[in-house]
Amino acid sequence: MKQKLKALNENHYVKTAGEIAQQIFVVLLVTYLLLLLAETVWEESASSVLNLNYLLIAVIVLGIPAVLTASGKTAGRVKQSFGFKDIFLIACAGSAGPVIVWYKTKDIGWPSYLMAIISCALIVILSLLILKGGDEGEDKPDK
DSSP states (O other): OHHHHHHHHHOHHHHHHHHHHHHHHHHHHHHHHHHHHHHHHSTTSSTTTOOHHHHHHHHHHHHHHHHHTOTTTTTTOOOOOOOHHHHHHHHHHHHHHHHHHHHHHGGGOTHHHHHHHHHHHHHHHHHHHHHHTOOTTSOOOOO
């Protein structure tokens, strides 16, 4: 069974279709997340034009082949140090995320500040972990 899957993944048409699915998946995922953020901050902004559930279905349907054809792509990745752009992006996400969390939960009182602080810490820590790209837990590709 592994041999059949390996042969299928080495097929040129399957690779091309997988790369196309991955690119479309990334675009749809980012679009969905931005529209969901807009809908969260400004109610009835995106849902008056588009039902976000249909976009979510498209993201999930394209995400399955994108994930299945993405095996081994990160194996040869070179670890890089953090640049100014990376630090700036983490700082923006680490400051915008808690503001949104506080804005949506400010009616509950002091716990909204606690949730905003925790969300800031989680955003910064997860961003650093993702950019660091630790390969300790990943499977090594077959040679």
